[in-house]
Amino acid sequence: MSTFVSDFKTRATEKAGDLRHRSVIRTALRSYEIVRDKRKAAFQSWESARQAAAETKWEAINHLDKHLVALTSKLEARGTKVHWASTGAQAREIIAQILRDKKARSIIKSKAMTSEEIHLNHALEKEGFTVVESDLGEFIVQLRHEPPYHIVFPSMHLTRGEIKDLFQKELGDAPSDSPEELTMVARRVMRQKYLTADVGFTGGNFAIAETGMISITENEGNARLTAALPKTMVTLMGIEKVLPRFSDLALFLPMLATAGAGQPMTCYNTMYSGPRQPGECDGPEEWHVILLDNRRTELLADAEQRDSLHCIRCGACLNVCPIFRNVGGHTYGTTYSGPVGAVITPHLRGLQDWKHLSNASSLCGACTEACPVKIDLHHHLLQNRRNASASEPAFFERLAYQIFGLVANEPVFWSLAKKLGWLTQPLQRAVKGSALDPAKAWTKTRDLPPQPRESFKDWWRNRK
Amino acid sequence: MSERENILGRIREALQVSAPLPGAHGETSAHTHTESPASHAREWLPSVGASVEEQFALFAKNAADLKADFQLLASRDELPVALKKMAAAEKWSRVASHEGELSNFACKALGLPVLLTDKGYDVQAMEKCDVGITECDALVAQTGGVAVTSRSAGGRALSVLPPHHVVVASREQLVADLPAAFALLQQKYAPDFPSMISFITGPSRTGDIERILVLGAHGPKQLTIFCI
């Protein structure tokens, strides 16, 4: 068994039994569901909006080359430097080179999952740069030296008490465990960092081909400050983020806010179309935009699952997923967790290593229903299972199904198996869940239902 | 070959096989939209009411939900009074603002030292200001938020750095919904857009600690919108 699978299983078993973890996550997500449903109900037609969003992203992704060319020529026309990176390593090198050229020391970052994807902080710190995450949740997990727990709510697994202890230990400043006071501690720490950082780093939520803009969605104002104060601005974004038209944002911004956090609009939605322009009083002198492939084109080449590139990273599918809610975000061991992570990670990081994530699903379809851009998530999980077993069938699994097929197709074998079941099941009960139990994988945490005394066939034959 | 050409090449190759249309159950026929799929967004987004009065009422309700302070003033003369009251209550001593008909009027009424951003400014000095006063491009009834740009609102930092952001707007700036706001911005600026356009919907906030709402995460703790 590869270590990815066994690590996943170990962590999942541990988290699923962790009642404290479960109650923290449940509490956090209960309020999410209530406000989200309220905001969805405020739409005149959420369903039509979803369909239009799906079609808009379809148009964007299925003409991606055209839109990227338009986007970059508009961006460049206003003085933005656009870079292209096929791999994470290339993106890291481009960014490090910009920092070296600028003789930068300190970088203030606003939230960007793409930077997690390419492990940017680690690489920059190794080169001696100081990197500070400014989003509160990201700042908290950075202090804990752990990856974000959730793509939208990075620190949702922590209680205020834990955050207080963390601030006390790392910052020497934690007046109480009130969320208000703790937030103000972070605000104070960060203020001077904005004013003195050499480079501001951001991600991007949408890129508008028509007007050459990058739109950033956030609640805290940290991305606004990051893009306002430092002299150099660097933005890293996946190539799939494009939308064809400026006016498409009128639909996508409220949908992202509603699906992601049950808000009518996220607090700040900001479209940048260049560095500081002539006549403007502030903003960076230079703006570098890095467009990242990192195997997104492989996902694009799979026409069946291409729509998973429509993802706007709202996190809704994580929030409603019964597996995510029980095993938690860190268990996945991936940058993108939950249903969408289970769909795309095998493409981005290798099918055989990550195929187990396709089984971390009850196929209930809650994710598909929650997705604002109608990605067929649970069917994609099923397709990944199919693709994985086609590309490398597991010997024992195949053998088991062959034996089952043989027994089920031969009436003699079948009735023999039935009788054997009656005989052996009482014995099984004695060793239930132990190493001697052949059904251990199932019975360790569950009961094996008793085989009925009378089979359907017998009942049919004996009925009057 | 450059990385740009490599990536575009891989994209073009991948797109040779077409993908099923959303909701079309496997159908892949050529997609010929005469209009954009999102062009009817107005019919699906939250409803806004037909009359201007209804839309002002909606704006007020949405702003209150967002914990923004919205004051619809009966006349221009009420602005100096309202501002002075606020300045006294919050003990403002330094104001940051920008040149503009309404913003100048507001600053003059206050009679406090003003840092103007238009010709460049010192960020440390702005950080010490108690309030940032700006104009805006639109008030959006549908969301209770405002749209500002680097050109209309004194640059990028003025509306986020000081702890209190005061917007002075005029009644004609109210638009019904987001599609109208985007249309207005496009009409007003395209193709020479300001380098930053920002929809501000309520004061800065976070829910990163136990999903409990806290205002003033990094941006302003307070947002006041005066409309005259």
Ligand code: SF4
């Ligand atoms: S797959 Fe859909 S629901 Fe999940 S994060 Fe992406 S857009 Fe949101």
